[in-house]
Amino acid sequence: MELWYTEYQTREIGITCKISKTYYTGKSKFQDIALIETGQFGKMLVLDGMVQTTVKDEFVYHEMISHVPMCTHTNPEKILVIGGGDGGAIREAIKHKSVKKAVLVEIDGKVVEIAKKHLPEISCALDSEKVEVKVTDGIKYAKENKNTFDVVMVDSTDPVGPAAGLFDKDFYKSIYECLKEDGIFVAQTESPFFHKDLIKRVFDSVDRIFPIARLYTCSVPTYPSGYWSFTMGSKKYDPLLTDISKIDGLQTKYYNPKLHKACFVLPEFVKNIIKK
């Protein structure tokens, strides 16, 4: 018998993958969790019926959420990842030699446990001595830790359930305060095709709070529409002015110095989403 997984990304469209093996299905305090093997994308982590990451395309998202802000900052030493329990964003962050400490704040310890057990390719950095994993709410953590981090990455689920507050203006204010005086923050902000209102709302909030606000994009085949956005807020460094000749030695499959600037070049319909 064939088994198939379908995520309805909107009411009109979805993604369907043939399942060759099921490693885990269960329910945590926060969400339904599944870890399945698919023919096309290899192992796939699914939370509440939505694809979070797959072994075959995870490098795009994790490199782009991490290296763009990390290379924009001139000396990122202390890093915070909110969400991101699979460990992919922090794996990329600690590739930077300047990093002394990276804290992962994930609300659901079960996601970390499943990723460590079934996704070693992605979660491998979670046991690094530079990494501290805290199982708690990122909204509370950001409020309680002021003037602490050089770079904050918000690697969240979609804006429902415990992640809803991670898309609020008040949360971005806490992130601003949680950053040092030249800190940078980035959040995944969904698809320019399917989530225009969310991107506009988040970008407007970030633009009001941070002196520099930028939107950049990349292609992630397993995310809704395959085209994804990130919103960056920066207190001092503009990613468009990064000296890309200084970026070297990073082992990557997607990100590179030229892409650092190219990813901020937006198509007209995306520019229109964030137009004032």
Ligand code: SAM
């Ligand atoms: N890259 C993914 C995407 O765009 O679909 C996100 C992956 S990561 C697994 C998302 C994580 O955010 C989940 O494990 C979820 O438990 C966590 N999360 C949701 N709300 C949170 C909160 N308030 N504080 C900390 N972590 C949270």
